[in-house]
Amino acid sequence: MPNLKRAVKTLRKNRKNNILIYTHIDTDGITTRVILEELLNRLNIEAEFRFLKGIGTNSIEDIPFKDYDLIIFGDLGSGQLDLIKGKMEEYNLLDKTDKNIIILDHHIPANINIPKNIINVNPWNNNIDGGKEICGAGVSYLFAKMCNPRNIDLAKYAVLGAVGDIQNLEGKLIGLNRSILNDAVKSGEVVAFPDLQFYGKHTKPIFASIKYFTDVRTDLMNNDSRIINFINQINKKHDLDIIPKENLCELSFDEKRILGSEFLSKCNRYVPPNWARFLPKVIFGESYEFKKEEIKTPFRNLEEFSTCINACSRYEDYETPLKVLKGDRDKYYDKMKSRLNAHKRNLSKSLQYIKDNVEIIQRDKFQYFEVKNGAIEGNIIGIVAGMSYSIEDVDWKKPIFALGELDNGYKVSARCPKLLSFAEDINLADAISYASKKVGGSGGGHKFACGAYIPEKRDFIKYLENKL
Numbered sequence: 001m002p003n004l005k006r007a008v009k010t011l012r013k014n015r016k017n018n019i020l021i022y023t024h025i026d027t028d029g030i031t032t033r034v035i036l037e038e039l040l041n042r043l044n045i046e047a048e049f050r051f052l053k054g055i056g057t058n059s060i061e062d063i064p065f066k067d068y069d070l071i072i073f074g075d076l077g078s079g080q081l082d083l084i085k086g087k088m089e090e091y092n093l094l095d096k097t098d099k100n101i102i103i104l105d106h107h108i109p110a111n112i113n114i115p116k117n118i119i120n121v122n123p124w125n126n127n128i129d130g131g132k133e134i135c136g137a138g139v140s141y142l143f144a145k146m147c148n149p150r151n152i153d154l155a156k157y158a159v160l161g162a163v164g165d166i167q168n169l170e171g172k173l174i175g176l177n178r179s180i181l182n183d184a185v186k187s188g189e190v191v192a193f194p195d196l197q198f199y200g201k202h203t204k205p206i207f208a209s210i211k212y213f214t215d216v217r218t219d220l221m222n223n224d225s226r227i228i229n230f231i232n233q234i235n236k237k238h239d240l241d242i243i244p245k246e247n248l249c250e251l252s253f254d255e256k257r258i259l260g261s262e263f264l265s266k267c268n269r270y271v272p273p274n275w276a277r278f279l280p281k282v283i284f285g286e287s288y289e290f291k292k293e294e295i296k297t298p299f300r301n302l303e304e305f306s307t308c309i310n311a312c313s314r315y316e317d318y319e320t321p322l323k324v325l326k327g328d329r330d331k332y333y334d335k336m337k338s339r340l341n342a343h344k345r346n347l348s349k350s351l352q353y354i355k356d357n358v359e360i361i362q363r364d365k366f367q368y369f370e371v372k373n374g375a376i377e378g379n380i381i382g383i384v385a386g387m388s389y390s391i392e393d394v395d396w397k398k399p400i401f402a403l404g405e406l407d408n409g410y411k412v413s414a415r416c417p418k419l420l421s422f423a424e425d426i427n428l429a430d431a432i433s434y435a436s437k438k439v440g441g442s443g444g445g446h447k448f449a450c451g452a453y454i455p456e457k458r459d460f461i462k463y464l465e466n467k468l
Protein backbone atom coordinates (compact mmCIF):
# COMPACT_ATOMS: atom_id res chain seq x y z
CA MET A 1 0.00 0.00 0.00
CA PRO A 2 1.86 3.09 -1.29
CA ASN A 3 0.33 5.50 1.25
CA LEU A 4 2.02 3.57 4.04
CA LYS A 5 5.36 5.28 3.37
CA ARG A 6 3.80 8.72 3.41
CA ALA A 7 2.04 7.86 6.65
CA VAL A 8 5.28 6.74 8.30
CA LYS A 9 7.02 9.93 7.17
CA THR A 10 4.19 12.02 8.60
CA LEU A 11 4.36 10.22 11.93
CA ARG A 12 8.11 10.75 12.15
CA LYS A 13 7.77 14.40 11.22
CA ASN A 14 5.33 14.84 14.11
CA ARG A 15 7.31 12.93 16.68
CA LYS A 16 7.67 15.94 18.97
CA ASN A 17 4.17 17.31 18.32
CA ASN A 18 0.72 16.77 19.80
CA ILE A 19 -0.65 13.45 18.60
CA LEU A 20 -4.11 11.99 19.24
CA ILE A 21 -5.03 8.45 18.26
CA TYR A 22 -8.60 7.13 17.94
CA THR A 23 -9.35 3.45 17.56
CA HIS A 24 -12.60 1.51 17.20
CA ILE A 25 -14.04 -0.55 20.07
CA ASP A 26 -14.44 -4.10 18.73
CA THR A 27 -11.76 -6.81 18.69
CA ASP A 28 -10.22 -5.35 15.54
CA GLY A 29 -10.27 -1.85 17.03
CA ILE A 30 -8.77 -2.89 20.34
CA THR A 31 -5.99 -4.90 18.66
CA THR A 32 -5.36 -1.86 16.45
CA ARG A 33 -4.94 0.16 19.61
CA VAL A 34 -2.47 -2.32 21.12
CA ILE A 35 -0.37 -2.29 17.94
CA LEU A 36 -0.26 1.51 17.78
CA GLU A 37 0.42 1.92 21.51
CA GLU A 38 3.28 -0.55 21.33
CA LEU A 39 4.63 1.03 18.14
CA LEU A 40 4.70 4.55 19.56
CA ASN A 41 6.27 3.25 22.72
CA ARG A 42 9.06 1.64 20.74
CA LEU A 43 9.55 4.80 18.71
CA ASN A 44 9.62 6.83 21.88
CA ILE A 45 6.79 9.03 20.63
CA GLU A 46 4.18 10.30 23.01
CA ALA A 47 0.51 10.32 22.05
CA GLU A 48 -2.92 10.44 23.60
CA PHE A 49 -5.19 7.45 22.93
CA ARG A 50 -8.98 7.32 22.87
CA PHE A 51 -11.60 4.77 21.90
CA LEU A 52 -14.37 5.80 19.51
CA LYS A 53 -17.58 3.87 18.79
CA GLY A 54 -17.93 5.44 15.39
CA ILE A 55 -17.79 8.70 13.49
CA GLY A 56 -21.15 10.29 12.79
CA THR A 57 -22.55 13.78 12.39
CA ASN A 58 -22.80 14.07 16.19
CA SER A 59 -19.61 12.38 17.36
CA ILE A 60 -17.45 14.29 14.88
CA GLU A 61 -18.21 17.47 16.83
CA ASP A 62 -16.19 16.09 19.74
CA ILE A 63 -13.06 15.45 17.71
CA PRO A 64 -10.59 18.27 18.55
CA PHE A 65 -9.16 18.80 15.05
CA LYS A 66 -7.73 22.20 15.97
CA ASP A 67 -5.90 21.08 19.11
CA TYR A 68 -3.61 18.41 17.66
CA ASP A 69 -0.93 18.40 14.98
CA LEU A 70 -1.58 14.81 14.05
CA ILE A 71 -4.72 12.74 14.50
CA ILE A 72 -4.63 9.04 13.65
CA PHE A 73 -7.80 6.97 13.14
CA GLY A 74 -7.45 3.18 13.41
CA ASP A 75 -10.08 0.69 12.15
CA LEU A 76 -12.39 3.57 11.34
CA GLY A 77 -12.40 6.82 9.37
CA SER A 78 -12.27 5.84 5.71
CA GLY A 79 -16.03 5.55 5.39
CA GLN A 80 -16.40 9.00 6.97
CA LEU A 81 -13.73 10.81 4.95
CA ASP A 82 -16.44 13.18 3.74
CA LEU A 83 -17.36 14.14 7.31
CA ILE A 84 -13.71 14.51 8.31
CA LYS A 85 -12.90 16.65 5.30
CA GLY A 86 -15.99 18.76 5.96
CA LYS A 87 -14.87 19.48 9.52
CA MET A 88 -11.31 20.31 8.41
CA GLU A 89 -12.77 22.70 5.90
CA GLU A 90 -14.98 24.31 8.53
CA TYR A 91 -11.94 24.87 10.78
CA ASN A 92 -9.86 26.16 7.86
CA LEU A 93 -7.40 23.30 8.20
CA LEU A 94 -7.58 21.95 4.64
CA ASP A 95 -4.14 21.57 3.05
CA LYS A 96 -2.43 23.04 6.13
CA THR A 97 0.80 21.06 6.17
CA ASP A 98 1.17 21.34 9.94
CA LYS A 99 -2.23 19.69 10.60
CA ASN A 100 -2.23 16.06 9.56
CA ILE A 101 -4.64 13.13 9.61
CA ILE A 102 -3.64 9.50 9.12
CA ILE A 103 -6.34 6.90 8.59
CA LEU A 104 -5.41 3.22 9.00
CA ASP A 105 -8.59 1.44 7.98
CA HIS A 106 -10.13 -1.31 5.84
CA HIS A 107 -13.73 -0.12 5.44
CA ILE A 108 -14.81 1.08 2.00
CA PRO A 109 -13.65 4.71 1.65
CA ALA A 110 -16.10 7.52 0.95
CA ASN A 111 -15.74 8.61 -2.64
CA ILE A 112 -14.26 12.14 -2.37
CA ASN A 113 -11.16 14.07 -3.38
CA ILE A 114 -8.80 13.76 -0.46
CA PRO A 115 -6.83 16.85 0.61
CA LYS A 116 -3.03 16.55 0.90
CA ASN A 117 -2.91 16.57 4.69
CA ILE A 118 -5.19 13.55 5.03
CA ILE A 119 -3.48 10.22 4.36
CA ASN A 120 -5.93 7.40 3.84
CA VAL A 121 -4.14 4.06 4.12
CA ASN A 122 -6.71 1.57 2.94
CA PRO A 123 -6.58 -1.71 0.96
CA TRP A 124 -9.51 -0.69 -1.25
CA ASN A 125 -7.25 2.04 -2.72
CA ASN A 126 -5.28 -0.80 -4.31
CA ASN A 127 -8.23 -2.99 -5.23
CA ILE A 128 -7.57 -5.25 -2.26
CA ASP A 129 -10.75 -6.54 -0.61
CA GLY A 130 -10.79 -4.96 2.84
CA GLY A 131 -13.69 -7.19 3.82
CA LYS A 132 -11.75 -10.42 3.39
CA GLU A 133 -8.06 -9.80 3.00
CA ILE A 134 -6.99 -7.39 5.73
CA CYS A 135 -8.51 -5.73 8.79
CA GLY A 136 -7.85 -2.44 10.61
CA ALA A 137 -5.28 -4.08 12.89
CA GLY A 138 -3.70 -5.57 9.76
CA VAL A 139 -3.26 -2.15 8.16
CA SER A 140 -1.88 -0.83 11.46
CA TYR A 141 0.48 -3.77 11.65
CA LEU A 142 1.82 -3.08 8.13
CA PHE A 143 2.31 0.52 9.27
CA ALA A 144 4.29 -0.70 12.31
CA LYS A 145 6.32 -3.06 10.14
CA MET A 146 7.09 -0.24 7.72
CA CYS A 147 8.42 1.77 10.67
CA ASN A 148 10.65 -1.12 11.69
CA PRO A 149 10.73 -4.62 10.17
CA ARG A 150 11.57 -5.98 13.60
CA ASN A 151 8.01 -5.27 14.73
CA ILE A 152 6.78 -8.61 13.40
CA ASP A 153 6.04 -9.74 16.95
CA LEU A 154 2.99 -7.44 16.66
CA ALA A 155 1.55 -9.53 13.82
CA LYS A 156 -0.29 -11.72 16.34
CA TYR A 157 -2.61 -8.84 17.20
CA ALA A 158 -3.43 -8.31 13.53
CA VAL A 159 -4.32 -11.98 13.17
CA LEU A 160 -6.62 -11.69 16.17
CA GLY A 161 -8.20 -8.56 14.67
CA ALA A 162 -8.86 -10.41 11.40
CA VAL A 163 -10.46 -13.31 13.23
CA GLY A 164 -12.51 -10.85 15.30
CA ASP A 165 -13.81 -9.32 12.07
CA ILE A 166 -14.54 -12.87 10.79
CA GLN A 167 -12.23 -12.46 7.81
CA ASN A 168 -11.61 -16.21 7.98
CA LEU A 169 -15.22 -16.70 6.93
CA GLU A 170 -14.34 -19.32 4.34
CA GLY A 171 -12.35 -21.35 6.82
CA LYS A 172 -8.97 -19.66 6.60
CA LEU A 173 -7.24 -16.31 6.25
CA ILE A 174 -6.37 -15.26 2.72
CA GLY A 175 -4.53 -12.49 0.85
CA LEU A 176 -2.59 -9.98 2.94
CA ASN A 177 -3.95 -11.66 6.07
CA ARG A 178 -2.07 -14.76 4.98
CA SER A 179 1.28 -12.98 4.90
CA ILE A 180 0.54 -11.30 8.23
CA LEU A 181 -0.27 -14.74 9.61
CA ASN A 182 3.09 -15.97 8.30
CA ASP A 183 4.81 -13.16 10.23
CA ALA A 184 2.91 -14.12 13.38
CA VAL A 185 3.94 -17.75 12.97
CA LYS A 186 7.54 -16.78 12.17
CA SER A 187 7.74 -14.66 15.31
CA GLY A 188 6.72 -17.67 17.37
CA GLU A 189 3.51 -16.12 18.69
CA VAL A 190 0.81 -17.93 16.69
CA VAL A 191 0.28 -21.49 15.53
CA ALA A 192 -1.91 -22.28 12.52
CA PHE A 193 -3.12 -25.75 11.56
CA PRO A 194 -5.96 -27.50 9.72
CA ASP A 195 -8.96 -28.06 11.94
CA LEU A 196 -12.72 -28.53 12.05
CA GLN A 197 -14.91 -25.46 12.15
CA PHE A 198 -16.74 -26.11 15.38
CA TYR A 199 -16.81 -23.40 18.02
CA GLY A 200 -15.38 -23.88 21.49
CA LYS A 201 -12.41 -26.10 20.71
CA HIS A 202 -10.70 -25.41 24.03
CA THR A 203 -13.68 -24.71 26.25
CA LYS A 204 -16.53 -26.99 25.23
CA PRO A 205 -16.90 -30.76 25.12
CA ILE A 206 -17.02 -32.09 21.53
CA PHE A 207 -20.68 -33.00 21.76
CA ALA A 208 -21.56 -29.40 22.73
CA SER A 209 -19.51 -28.00 19.84
CA ILE A 210 -21.44 -30.25 17.45
CA LYS A 211 -24.73 -29.34 19.10
CA TYR A 212 -24.25 -25.65 18.42
CA PHE A 213 -23.19 -26.06 14.81
CA THR A 214 -26.00 -24.19 13.05
CA ASP A 215 -24.81 -23.98 9.44
CA VAL A 216 -26.67 -27.19 8.62
CA ARG A 217 -29.63 -28.48 10.56
CA THR A 218 -29.36 -32.22 11.05
CA ASP A 219 -31.00 -34.64 13.49
CA LEU A 220 -28.09 -33.88 15.86
CA MET A 221 -29.30 -30.39 16.66
CA ASN A 222 -30.12 -29.98 20.36
CA ASN A 223 -29.89 -33.71 20.89
CA ASP A 224 -27.06 -34.82 23.16
CA SER A 225 -27.83 -38.54 23.08
CA ARG A 226 -27.93 -38.64 19.28
CA ILE A 227 -24.60 -36.81 19.10
CA ILE A 228 -23.01 -39.22 21.55
CA ASN A 229 -24.43 -42.10 19.57
CA PHE A 230 -23.08 -40.56 16.35
CA ILE A 231 -19.59 -40.35 17.88
CA ASN A 232 -19.77 -43.91 19.19
CA GLN A 233 -20.76 -45.19 15.75
CA ILE A 234 -17.73 -43.45 14.27
CA ASN A 235 -15.53 -44.99 16.95
CA LYS A 236 -16.83 -48.45 16.09
CA LYS A 237 -16.58 -48.02 12.34
CA HIS A 238 -13.05 -46.60 12.38
CA ASP A 239 -11.71 -48.28 15.48
CA LEU A 240 -11.21 -44.97 17.29
CA ASP A 241 -11.68 -43.80 20.83
CA ILE A 242 -13.12 -40.30 20.60
CA ILE A 243 -14.56 -39.32 23.97
CA PRO A 244 -17.59 -37.01 23.49
CA LYS A 245 -16.77 -35.14 26.72
CA GLU A 246 -13.26 -34.28 25.62
CA ASN A 247 -12.50 -30.98 23.95
CA LEU A 248 -11.98 -30.89 20.21
CA CYS A 249 -8.42 -29.63 20.78
CA GLU A 250 -7.56 -32.98 22.35
CA LEU A 251 -8.25 -34.98 19.19
CA SER A 252 -5.48 -36.05 16.84
CA PHE A 253 -5.43 -34.79 13.28
CA ASP A 254 -6.72 -38.15 12.02
CA GLU A 255 -9.55 -38.26 14.53
CA LYS A 256 -10.61 -34.78 13.45
CA ARG A 257 -10.37 -35.71 9.79
CA ILE A 258 -12.57 -38.77 10.23
CA LEU A 259 -15.07 -37.00 12.50
CA GLY A 260 -15.25 -34.18 9.93
CA SER A 261 -15.85 -36.42 6.95
CA GLU A 262 -18.50 -38.44 8.77
CA PHE A 263 -20.16 -35.21 9.80
CA LEU A 264 -19.95 -33.97 6.23
CA SER A 265 -21.70 -37.05 4.85
CA LYS A 266 -24.42 -36.65 7.44
CA CYS A 267 -24.86 -32.97 6.47
CA ASN A 268 -25.00 -33.99 2.81
CA ARG A 269 -28.32 -35.71 3.47
CA TYR A 270 -29.84 -32.52 4.86
CA VAL A 271 -28.82 -29.83 2.38
CA PRO A 272 -30.33 -29.02 -1.03
CA PRO A 273 -28.23 -30.73 -3.75
CA ASN A 274 -26.84 -27.46 -5.10
CA TRP A 275 -25.61 -26.46 -1.63
CA ALA A 276 -23.55 -29.62 -1.07
CA ARG A 277 -20.42 -28.37 -2.80
CA PHE A 278 -20.09 -25.57 -0.21
CA LEU A 279 -20.18 -27.97 2.74
CA PRO A 280 -16.41 -28.56 3.03
CA LYS A 281 -15.93 -24.79 3.41
CA VAL A 282 -18.10 -24.69 6.53
CA ILE A 283 -16.80 -27.91 8.11
CA PHE A 284 -13.06 -27.89 7.40
CA GLY A 285 -10.77 -24.93 7.89
CA GLU A 286 -7.85 -23.70 9.96
CA SER A 287 -7.38 -22.87 13.61
CA TYR A 288 -5.22 -20.06 14.90
CA GLU A 289 -3.90 -20.18 18.43
CA PHE A 290 -1.73 -18.05 20.68
CA LYS A 291 1.21 -20.34 21.27
CA LYS A 292 2.03 -18.89 24.67
CA GLU A 293 -1.50 -19.20 26.11
CA GLU A 294 -2.41 -22.34 27.96
CA ILE A 295 -4.49 -24.97 26.20
CA LYS A 296 -8.07 -25.59 27.33
CA THR A 297 -8.49 -21.96 28.37
CA PRO A 298 -10.63 -19.40 26.49
CA PHE A 299 -7.45 -17.48 25.58
CA ARG A 300 -5.71 -20.08 23.42
CA ASN A 301 -7.89 -20.20 20.28
CA LEU A 302 -8.27 -16.82 18.58
CA GLU A 303 -11.99 -17.20 17.93
CA GLU A 304 -12.56 -17.89 21.59
CA PHE A 305 -10.23 -15.07 22.58
CA SER A 306 -12.32 -12.77 20.44
CA THR A 307 -15.41 -13.88 22.37
CA CYS A 308 -13.57 -12.90 25.57
CA ILE A 309 -12.97 -9.44 24.14
CA ASN A 310 -16.63 -9.15 23.13
CA ALA A 311 -17.60 -10.18 26.64
CA CYS A 312 -15.94 -6.96 27.80
CA SER A 313 -16.23 -4.52 24.92
CA ARG A 314 -19.93 -5.15 24.26
CA TYR A 315 -20.48 -3.92 27.81
CA GLU A 316 -18.21 -0.91 27.26
CA ASP A 317 -15.24 -2.25 29.19
CA TYR A 318 -12.31 -1.67 26.84
CA GLU A 319 -9.68 -1.48 29.54
CA THR A 320 -9.79 -5.16 30.50
CA PRO A 321 -9.09 -6.59 27.01
CA LEU A 322 -6.48 -3.90 26.43
CA LYS A 323 -4.59 -4.84 29.60
CA VAL A 324 -4.88 -8.56 28.94
CA LEU A 325 -3.62 -8.17 25.37
CA LYS A 326 -0.71 -6.12 26.63
CA GLY A 327 0.21 -8.97 28.92
CA ASP A 328 -1.46 -8.37 32.28
CA ARG A 329 -1.91 -11.87 33.61
CA ASP A 330 -3.25 -11.11 37.06
CA LYS A 331 -6.15 -8.86 37.91
CA TYR A 332 -7.41 -8.28 34.37
CA TYR A 333 -7.08 -11.90 33.38
CA ASP A 334 -9.49 -12.86 36.15
CA LYS A 335 -11.73 -9.95 35.34
CA MET A 336 -11.96 -11.09 31.75
CA LYS A 337 -12.87 -14.61 32.82
CA SER A 338 -15.67 -13.40 35.02
CA ARG A 339 -16.94 -11.09 32.31
CA LEU A 340 -16.91 -14.05 29.93
CA ASN A 341 -19.08 -16.05 32.30
CA ALA A 342 -21.50 -13.17 32.76
CA HIS A 343 -21.66 -12.72 28.98
CA LYS A 344 -22.43 -16.41 28.45
CA ARG A 345 -25.17 -16.32 31.07
CA ASN A 346 -26.60 -13.22 29.46
CA LEU A 347 -26.62 -14.88 26.04
CA SER A 348 -28.35 -18.04 27.20
CA LYS A 349 -30.89 -16.03 29.16
CA SER A 350 -31.61 -13.94 26.07
CA LEU A 351 -31.90 -17.00 23.84
CA GLN A 352 -34.33 -18.51 26.31
CA TYR A 353 -36.33 -15.30 26.16
CA ILE A 354 -36.61 -15.66 22.38
CA LYS A 355 -37.73 -19.28 22.75
CA ASP A 356 -40.38 -18.43 25.33
CA ASN A 357 -41.73 -15.05 24.37
CA VAL A 358 -41.09 -14.25 20.76
CA GLU A 359 -42.83 -15.21 17.56
CA ILE A 360 -40.67 -15.88 14.49
CA ILE A 361 -42.45 -14.29 11.55
CA GLN A 362 -41.79 -16.02 8.24
CA ARG A 363 -41.56 -14.15 4.96
CA ASP A 364 -40.72 -15.51 1.56
CA LYS A 365 -37.01 -14.71 1.61
CA PHE A 366 -36.33 -14.02 5.27
CA GLN A 367 -37.71 -14.21 8.79
CA TYR A 368 -37.76 -11.79 11.65
CA PHE A 369 -38.69 -11.34 15.26
CA GLU A 370 -39.28 -8.41 17.53
CA VAL A 371 -37.91 -7.84 21.00
CA LYS A 372 -39.67 -5.53 23.43
CA ASN A 373 -37.81 -2.49 24.67
CA GLY A 374 -35.27 -3.52 27.30
CA ALA A 375 -35.86 -7.29 27.08
CA ILE A 376 -32.47 -7.95 25.44
CA GLU A 377 -29.58 -5.51 25.51
CA GLY A 378 -28.94 -3.93 22.12
CA ASN A 379 -25.24 -4.74 22.32
CA ILE A 380 -25.83 -8.49 22.12
CA ILE A 381 -29.00 -8.74 20.06
CA GLY A 382 -26.98 -9.55 16.92
CA ILE A 383 -25.16 -12.39 18.66
CA VAL A 384 -28.49 -13.71 19.93
CA ALA A 385 -29.97 -13.49 16.41
CA GLY A 386 -27.14 -15.72 15.20
CA MET A 387 -27.72 -18.18 18.04
CA SER A 388 -31.43 -18.31 17.26
CA TYR A 389 -30.65 -20.82 14.50
CA SER A 390 -30.64 -23.41 17.25
CA ILE A 391 -34.38 -22.81 17.71
CA GLU A 392 -36.75 -25.23 15.97
CA ASP A 393 -39.06 -22.49 14.64
CA VAL A 394 -36.21 -20.65 12.95
CA ASP A 395 -35.76 -21.64 9.30
CA TRP A 396 -32.04 -22.34 8.82
CA LYS A 397 -32.35 -21.78 5.07
CA LYS A 398 -33.32 -18.12 5.40
CA PRO A 399 -31.62 -15.06 6.90
CA ILE A 400 -32.98 -13.72 10.17
CA PHE A 401 -33.61 -10.15 11.30
CA ALA A 402 -33.95 -9.20 14.95
CA LEU A 403 -35.80 -5.96 15.64
CA GLY A 404 -35.00 -4.58 19.07
CA GLU A 405 -37.50 -1.95 20.11
CA LEU A 406 -36.05 1.41 21.21
CA ASP A 407 -37.74 4.54 22.53
CA ASN A 408 -37.67 6.08 19.07
CA GLY A 409 -37.54 3.18 16.62
CA TYR A 410 -35.68 -0.11 16.30
CA LYS A 411 -32.19 -1.45 16.33
CA VAL A 412 -32.05 -4.12 13.65
CA SER A 413 -29.53 -6.96 13.56
CA ALA A 414 -29.36 -9.41 10.68
CA ARG A 415 -27.59 -12.75 10.48
CA CYS A 416 -27.30 -15.53 7.95
CA PRO A 417 -25.67 -18.98 8.31
CA LYS A 418 -22.36 -19.21 6.45
CA LEU A 419 -23.52 -22.06 4.19
CA LEU A 420 -26.58 -20.10 3.11
CA SER A 421 -24.49 -17.02 2.36
CA PHE A 422 -22.09 -19.08 0.17
CA ALA A 423 -24.77 -21.09 -1.63
CA GLU A 424 -27.24 -18.30 -2.33
CA ASP A 425 -24.78 -15.41 -2.49
CA ILE A 426 -26.90 -13.35 -0.14
CA ASN A 427 -25.77 -9.82 0.68
CA LEU A 428 -27.51 -8.72 3.85
CA ALA A 429 -25.43 -5.53 4.12
CA ASP A 430 -26.75 -4.24 0.80
CA ALA A 431 -30.33 -5.13 1.71
CA ILE A 432 -30.22 -3.59 5.17
CA SER A 433 -28.51 -0.40 4.06
CA TYR A 434 -31.03 0.03 1.20
CA ALA A 435 -34.12 -0.67 3.33
CA SER A 436 -32.97 1.42 6.28
CA LYS A 437 -32.12 4.42 4.10
CA LYS A 438 -35.56 4.20 2.50
CA VAL A 439 -37.23 4.68 5.87
CA GLY A 440 -34.88 7.41 7.08
CA GLY A 441 -32.53 5.21 9.09
CA SER A 442 -29.03 3.96 8.43
CA GLY A 443 -27.20 0.67 8.45
CA GLY A 444 -24.58 -1.59 6.96
CA GLY A 445 -21.94 -4.16 7.82
CA HIS A 446 -20.95 -7.52 6.39
CA LYS A 447 -22.77 -9.70 3.85
CA PHE A 448 -23.64 -12.25 6.53
CA ALA A 449 -23.90 -10.06 9.65
CA CYS A 450 -25.00 -6.45 9.79
CA GLY A 451 -27.19 -3.95 11.58
CA ALA A 452 -29.21 -0.77 11.29
CA TYR A 453 -31.19 1.83 13.17
CA ILE A 454 -34.67 2.56 11.79
CA PRO A 455 -37.46 4.89 12.94
CA GLU A 456 -40.26 2.51 11.93
CA LYS A 457 -40.63 -1.12 10.86
CA ARG A 458 -43.56 -1.60 8.47
CA ASP A 459 -42.06 -0.06 5.37
CA PHE A 460 -38.64 -1.32 6.35
CA ILE A 461 -39.91 -4.92 6.14
CA LYS A 462 -41.51 -4.12 2.79
CA TYR A 463 -38.28 -2.69 1.37
CA LEU A 464 -36.30 -5.66 2.68
CA GLU A 465 -38.71 -7.94 0.85
CA ASN A 466 -38.08 -6.06 -2.40
CA LYS A 467 -34.32 -6.13 -2.05
CA LEU A 468 -33.86 -9.75 -0.94
Ligand SMILES: [Mn+2]
Pocket (backbone or CB within 6 Å): 028, 029, 075, 106, 135, 136, 137, 165
Ligand atom coordinates in the same frame (compact mmCIF):
# COMPACT_ATOMS: atom_id res chain seq x y z
MN1 LIG B 1 -12.38 -3.76 11.52
